[in-house]
Amino acid sequence: MQKGYIIYANGMLFGPFPYNGEAQKIGPFPNSPSGYIEFLAVDVTNPTCFAAAKAEAPKCVDPNPCKISNLAIRGLGCNPDGSRRLYINFKYENVLNRLFDVLVDGKIIGTFPLIRLPLEANFKLAQDKDVFKISVCINDSKGCCETQEVKLPCERPCPDLIVDVKQKPCNAGGAFSADLIFKNPTPGPLRIAINGKILDTLEAGKNIFAINGLLGDGVTFFKVELLNLRDTSCKRTVTFGPVKCRNMRITDVWPGDVNLDNTANHFDLLHIGQAFGSKGIARFQPNSWDWKPTPALDWPEIFFDAINYKHADVNGDGEINRLDIEALSFNFGLSHGPFTRPKSLPATDLDPKILVEMPAKGELADSTRFEIPIILGANNQVIKDIYGVAFSVKFDPKLIDPKALTIEVPTSWMGQPQVNLESIFKVYPNEGRIDIAITRTDQNEVSGYGVVAKMKGIIIDLVGRAETKLKTDDAILNRLDGEILPLNTEETAFNIVDAPRAVRPEDLLSGVTVYPNPTNSQLNIASVAGSVTDVKVMALDGKTVVKTFRNSNQLNIDDLRPGMYFLRIQIGQQVFFERVVKQ
Template sequence: MKKISGLILICFLAFNSKASHKMGGELTYRWIDSISVEFTYSFYRDCAGISAPTSVYVNGFSSSCGANLNITLPMLPGSGQEVSMACNSVLTTCQGGTFPGVQEYKYQTVYTIPPLPCPDWEFSVSICCRNNAITTLVAPGTKDMQIKTSYNALNGLINSSPVFNTPPYFILYNNNTYNLDCSATDYDGDSISYKMVNPLSGNMPIAYNAPYSASNPFASPNFNLDNNTGMMTVETEHSMVTVLSMLVEEFRNGQLIGSVMRDYQVMVLPDTMANQTPSISGMNNTSDDLIIACLGDTIDFDIFTSDPDLGDSLEVTVLNNINGAVLNWTAGNLPVGSFSWIPGIADVDGLPYVLQVMVEDQACPIRNKVFKSYTIYVSNCDTANVWPGDANHDFVADVFDIIPLGIAMGTQGQPRAGANISWTAQPASNWGNTLPNGIDYKHADCDGDGLVDTIDAMAIFMNYGQAHPKPGHPDEGDVQKNSSRDSELELYLDPQMDVTTGEAIYLPLYLGSSSFAAQNILALAMSINYDPEMIESGSVEFISADSWIGENGNDLFVMSRNFPIIGQLDVGITRLVNESTTGYGLIGYLNFKTNNTSLTLAQLNFEFGDAKLANNSGNDIQLNTGNSSINIGAVSIEDKDISAIRIFPNPVKDVMY
């Protein structure tokens, strides 16, 4: 083992003489049910500083809703575990020694969020003050450490923030190249991306001293963050105390729905590390770290450790295990782990199970640590369980689940025991009636009260976009969403003339024509794509008015979701009386406000994505979808009144009641 040099010791003592207690932190949230959110603040304390607070305060704010929340998070029992990087023979400041020591504290509470559809919720924790020993920030000792996380509650979206897979790295050696794992896991299955940002104080970014920056806080000649994986490569070439602020953003259906931020302090020592970093393999010595399995499957794989330094001895710590699984490690310098698990019915869940392993070498005074996470999804792989909102059992909750509701509307069956609309697998007895794809009506009873009605649509709405894993097994219950074919029955938006930018437009949507009527119609679901740059953000909506299919709220139920970032409007329509109808003509309007910021005429196109039309037996009715476009005039330098609402065409044609 290496001994602590005098230069390192002097550096430590100088650091501790100026130390505050704040080394880093992050704020995450997890939805418990449709109104309750669990907030967790992880705080990393320098043991040479003052004591950790007994509680912290989260400020929740939404500008668009004018909402302001104050949430108290008490310290969790058992907080204060040491997460230092020191070897066993070195006493840290947490143990009465001089080597920098770090403790992790957890603060947590469950809070009822007001049911406000705010797209801009921000939750933050601020603690004074940052460390004067930081060399890369401007006046660090006068700045708070502010941590933020965000949440988009538009349309009642339920979401939990990503969670970081590894603790932060607090100490690095000079003249070395590191591959640091800064990755996170999103338990909702949303897409996530990573980027470096400026640390915050008082809702303002803190400036870096040149040549340091948010994008390169080490001023390294070789610094890179993989925006897709969260892996960071950094080559250290001089000693410093710097701050890293990592922002993880999550996207669902292409729309930003939330973010989480981690802020922490890193010290680069003047000495060069002699030992090299060990590594952990993926499953069975591959790069794989993900398994999608069925209940009852036997899941087994081996984990291999390695170290470039011959003769070095590695120590393995399992940071997060999976209940019911067996993980055994061989003896020796390079342990091999054997994992085995047979998940049962209680293990079926839309959220993944994560096995997390840490490997350390025997370097001293700083041990080289590497982390690895293995993710396992467990699906029921059959139709025994109900996922609230996935009424057609196609493994996702979306607008096409409105169709099974219409087919089964008014049907009664056995209620689910302990039913709720949380996105979890819930055992339920079959009702006996089935959809055309063989799926039992119990899946349409989304809230589990024993009756299929419009209230079940709330589960679709609240779990919209959620997916439970589709394993590599037979596609039992798989649903073909697109019934668009080469057919004489048309679903189309009426072709338009020129309009002016800034106008509010009502674009008619038609189903059928006088030459080919729609026969025995019960339900319709569709996606309409548009260019979001040509439409005022958030202005797109579907209005069910003057429809020959029925009257919304009377004998018709309509649900729509707009995704303005990607330019997609999902619309679901079903009759409530479980009786089909025949006709043709207008079924509603696509309402939006045009936005052409260019100086030339621009074309706005509308294209149908998936579309599904069903009769009261649930069978598909083939239809042909027709795209549409309008021309939007250029921005005028004249001050014109563009507040008029225009309906195209005028008069509306082919309306039949």
């Protein structure tokens, strides 16, 4: 046998090489997990003659590294044996192994082929906690991992609470219904929720519960949670979906008739607010907001009432935003059939109201400009979790000039205009009615009460005294998911009296000036209407009086906390509202 030696390096064999005193070039080597390369040189004729060495391996950058992205992990409920069922999916690039490991808190709990993605499987996890750090790693590929912290509550199943889901056919709007079928009569009143929203309570002994208006978009999973109200440790979770109801359809859109009541009006703003910021398929037609039927492809989303989002894209540019409100204003009042008024709920004395608040004396002077707050709710009837409101105010056009009538929506507890709040209104002079809608646009509900708008106008010049009324009517209060809440309306009577002196409406166009604003302490009030008789500093709710001044046009608010306030300024028989900021 020829004399020489061989070399083992990190398990790779090189050689044989002759003993000629020359250095040998070996390799290439893959990246070493340990950071070192171990060498063993062995004589080919005498294996007991060897030498060993170790060298630090250079760190080479892989030009095409293994990568995991878009990791999605969801709990699909718990099994009677205490195991949890998980949904796992992710994208991968440049893998050298067709297997992946699932690790929980650093320990491998399963290995699966990549072809099983998306994976649904049962896993035995610790029973004493709900939050787990779950990782997926490409098998035998160090560092090719992605990790998420996932909350996986495992509720105690009720042995007699066995339920199946029976899906019903899709409707024309792309929505479907499903029945919960209980194998045994329900053990107690069950609170039923889907995707976090409580639907209803099912009486004990029932065997079926219907869920309507589910979105068949082919993407949404539906998680139904059942809770026995007599034994709150008895819970069960059922997951189904996603369900794909249909392909996209082409149907006509009447630009502005968002809620399909045959008319473009203030009620349509409520749907626009719910979908605000959504994007979809543009109509790609010139002047696509013209009042005519315009063919449009369905968008993937639908409203709570199964109306497709495409109807809220009034101007047809593929995005729901302020431009659609402008297009709605352009078509406001137009119709293409009999008007179908949106449904409202009957209200009781316990429900909140929307009203026009008149001055304390219940009087306004003729030939003068007025500002009257519109109040939603009260300190003993706080509005809970609302998103929008639509209503009308009826007035006598013989006493209040329709041409001068306008609505201002200030910053209030409902939100900030053009930031997270939008509004629309239209005056109908012949009917003596003004239609108004206010909605949030950020998909966040709010709670509170107080001023939501100000009604501004001019009392027509009269001879003598007259009595008139302002009446809120046709009011709808809604939540983000479209749920309608009961809301009372109210009729407010007041007297129109002779102005104490000759004051022309054009003299009052500037109204009242408050300066400086913002201020640290001193406020000055200037008005061509006369001397200030009473000033009330009010909180943003428009109801709580913080401070009162009489017969003075100079106010010192040095003792107030920094923030925003309303001033209720009375000048003779006239009342003005101004907003001030205390720095």
